Amino acid sequence: MRFPWIGRIAGVVAAVLVQAGAGLAQQAPLPVVTIGTLENGTVNWELRTIQDRGFDRENGFELRMQPFAGNPATQVAMQGGQVDAIVSDWIWVAIQRANGAPFTFWPYSTAVGGLVVPADSPARSLEDLEAERIGIAGGPVDKSWLILRAWHRQQTGRDLADVTQQVFGAPPMIQNAAETGQVAGAINFWHFMAKMQAAGMREVVSVSDAAKGLGLDPGTPLLGYVLRDDWVAANPDLARGLARASRQAKDLLASDDAAWQALRPMMGADTDAEFAALRDGWRTGIPPEGPVDAGDAQSLFSLLADLGGDDLTGGLTELPQGLFWQGE
Template sequence: MRAATALLGAFLAVVASCAAAFSETPTIRIAVLKFGTVNWELNTIKFHQLDAERGFSLDIKGMAGGPAARVALQGGEADMIVADWLWVARQRAAGKDYVFIPYSKSVGGLMIPADSKATTLADLAGSKIGIAGGPLDKSWLILNAYASKMHGIDLKNETEQVFGAPPLIFKTALSGDLDGAINYWHFTAKMEAGGMRKLISTSDAAEALGLDPDMPLLGYVIDGKLLRDNPGLVENFTGASRAAKAILAEDDGEWDRLRDVMKAKSDGQFEALKAGFRAGIPAAGPVDEDSARRMFNLMSELAGEELVGKATELPDGIFVNPGS
């Protein structure tokens, strides 16, 4: 009798252990810039439990910068980051099996002081331009190519460039110490709210160069192994992302809830950031790879191996859009 009871107890323990294992909620660890705009979407996912509804838990890891997030992904400390697909192309060419899920098509532009006499990029010859992101910043490359094609001016040789972190370029531009500034879209929105004006947007310049202005540049990046091993989990994440975007696209009250997270210092900044995020929501469906190929070829021509590494053409398998 005792043996039977012991056997039954052992069996029930095994059943309980198996049940716990099967009921354990999978977690996606995403490493993102601590105060980046992607947090508005991720916050919306968590607040409305869009992850739990889809059977997973989103674990948000705030990082000091993009390089730290990339190290976390490469070191196995994170399952997902946000990066541009050109970085993914470079990594795939180097043998890394990373894939890209579209997140945003928002880009910045070149901002000038409100009292500037400039009407085209050609008017900036001899001036000082602040550029966030360094000499390989995609907006800088596109705007320089546009200036060359449309105005016959080489901005790199005919202007003084000041490179710095986005917040520094933002503050320096607003202080009037720059004749023009190229920054990420949310800083561009804040500069516009602060009285500066946009000389030209990166999307308009891209379109003039034959590129698709609706091409999403930023996306969620994961290891291809995760997609192969657990496609349902990846599809559930993208479903939560789309649901959060739908809320943010329509619900002004949701933005009121997020206002403290956004760090908007004025009503003007708040409205500009809200409008900019909404404008950057990409259309549903797969990425147009022909458009991506045209952009890759231009970026490769402009910056070469320094930007795209060993990639000589757009690698296969970069873009995925589960559930589209």
């Protein structure tokens, strides 16, 4: 006796099993890329956009952010293999690489600050601030301070370190000192500068313009994603996927004002003016696509080393080979 319904049931069961298998394959977990970040760092704006817009999943990975309290903590986490990447400047990466750590760098931002004064200040140039007190975030080897020193020395033959009084401190302290008149001018990190200008302070000179005056390429990014050579070699698709996702987020945030509304709660903007200044400042720092030009970076490094010395460079004179990942 034949039972044709058995064949039909078997066919249905087979189809269900095939669909179930396909569904399980689609739900297979993606590899995770963990990036160590500062709790309030501006890179979080890009990374959150990557997550919210699904640019990570589109490029074959799941992005996770691991917050840390400060830059030293992120660097320790990177050195200890607790994270796959962090954001730092390539001078730190160069020192680590020269000392045997197989770190490499991919551009994140060209954003730099400048020197600002109160709106009613008579100062129109760095010369006008000679013999005055200048507040500087980041310490004596802050890159913005060194570039402005080099540019002023080229223009006048005088070193700002010799002809001004410097007050070094954390960015919020320098902001407060400038706003309360404790210093005549201030050099701060770009996002603090954006807030200071939104509150009415005036820029005397930007680090970007000073770099141009020194014959440097202001498009050379100082900040970037730090990766390990062995991680890139073992996970080339993940590394390229991270680079693509980063560019997708940058392209979106560069052109779509509405995309910023989701980020506003994490930007620390107290006013619409601050929000707009932070957004526009971040956009200005979007680097060109592709790796850093090693020759341009060496020119900048040599200039910074001249004034910053071993405290900045760790004794390096030449940037190590392989410092800048080529994205391949």
